[in-house]
Amino acid sequence: MVTPNNGPFPTTNRTGIYAHIVGWGMAVPDTILTNKDLEAIVDTSDEWIRTRTGVQERRIAGERESTASLGLKAAQRAIQVADILPTDIDLVIVATSTPENIFPSTASLIQNWLGAGKAGAFDLSAACSGFVYAVDMAAQSIRSGSIQTAVVIGAETMTRVMDWQDRGTCILFGDGAGAVVLKASDVEGGVLSAVLRSDGSGGDLLGIPTVGSEDLTNPDFSTNGHKMHKMFMNGGEVFKFATRVIGESVEQALSKADLGLEDVALIVPHQANLRIIQAAARTLKVEPELFMSNVEHYGNTSAASIPIALCEAIQQGRVHEADKLVFVGFGGGLTWAAMVVQWTGAKPVEGRSGTFKEQRRQISYFVVRLRSQLRRTMRRINEIVNRVRPKRGRILRLRDQVDRLE
Secondary structure, three states: OOOOOOOOOOOOOOOOOEEEEEEEEEEOOOOEEEHHHHOOOOOOOHHHHHHHHOOOEEEOOOOOOOHHHHHHHHHHHHHHHHOOOHHHOOEEEEEOOOOOOOOOOHHHHHHHHHOOOOOEEEEEOOHHHHHHHHHHHHHHHHHHOOOOEEEEEEEEEHHHHOOOOOHHHHOOEOEEEEEEEEEEEOOOOEEEEEEEEEOHHHOOOEEOOOOOOHHHHOOOOOOOOOOOOOOEEOHHHHHHHHHHHHHHHHHHHHHHOOOOHHHEEEEEEOOOOHHHHHHHHHHHOOOHHHEOOOHHHHOEOHHHHHHHHHHHHHHOOOOOOOOEEEEEEEEOOOEEEEEEEEOOOOOOOOHHHHHHHHHHHHHHHHHHHHHHHHHHHHHHHHHHHHHHHHHHHHHHHHHHHHHHHO
16 A cells, blocks of 8 residues: 655655666757867857857757758767657657747657657757756656656757857857667666756746747847847856755755765756856756766757767766666756666567567668658649649639530
C-alpha cells in the first residue's frame, strides 16, 4: 500500500516504471563563426568576448539547414545509439525558441521524417530551460504508463533571430541540436526528480517579439530598442537571475531525489556564459570541474545546449553507468529548471541484431522521403486537374448551347 505523501515533494514512484535515457545524439552546422570574424561585423574584439563570456566560436546554420533538419539529425543519431526502430517511438517533443513554423510544429515535421507513424508530437517553448522541461514531460508520460518510448530534442537556429548590430546578444548565440531517447523500464534509476519554475514578471528582460506580441500596440515599441523577430536581452539582470537560480534549483532537485552534492558525478548546465557557470560553482561551494562546459566552442545554443554538452561529456568519458547527473537550465520567461538523472546509458546489442535494425531504420527513412515526395506530387496533380475540370465544364456547356441554336 502506498502511503500518501503530504510533504512538498513526492517520495515514491507509484507505478514502479522508470524513465531511462538510453540514446543520445547531437548535430551542429559545419560553418564556424569565430570572435575574429565578429570583429568585422560589430564593434567588439576577441579578447572582450572571451573575458566576458568564455565564447571563442559558434556554429552558424547554412541556407539548407534549419531547426528541423538539425533536430532530425540529432534524433537519428540518438535513435541509432538506443538501437530502436522509428515505429517504437510513442512521443516526439522538440524544445525550441526558433521553430520551423508557428505551426505545424517542428516536432511534427521530425516525427514524419523519422517515420514514427505511431507517435504524437509537439513543440515546447521554455527558452533555454526547454530541454529539461521536455525531458520531464516525457519522463512523466513514461512513468504514468501511457507511453513506452520518447524522443526529446533541443534544437535551435538562434543566429536567425539575432540583431547583428546588438553586440550584447549577437556575440553569444549559435546554432545546433541535441537529442535523447527515453525508455520505460522496471529497473530503478533514470530520471529521479525535476524542479520546474517560472517568473513571468521577468518577461521584459529577455525575449523575441513576434506575431501577436503586445509590443505591436505599445507606443514605446519603436524607442525601447526592440525589433520584431529579433532577440532583446537585459544582460546584467539576466546574469543576476541566472547565478541565483542555478544553485537554488540544483539543491531543490537533489533534495527531491534525497541526494546531496556529494552524490553528484557531473552537473550539465545550460551553456549561456562561462562566468555564470563559474559563479554557480562558487555558490554551491564545489569545484568548477564538477560542471561540464563547452560554451567556448558553440556559444549559447539555448534549448540545444544541455543535450549537446551531455553528448560531449559522454564522448570525453565523463559519464559512467550509475552516475548521478544534474541538468540545469535557465532562460527567457523567465524560466528555470533542474533535474537529477541516474545514468543507465545504452545497452550493447549483438552485432547482427544491431546491423539489421540499422538497415531497417535506413529503409524507413528512405520510404518516408519517397512517400512524402509522392504525396506532394499527387497534390499538385490534383490541383491541376481541379483547375482544368471547371474549364472543361464551361466548354461543354457552350457546345451544348451552340448545338441547340443549330
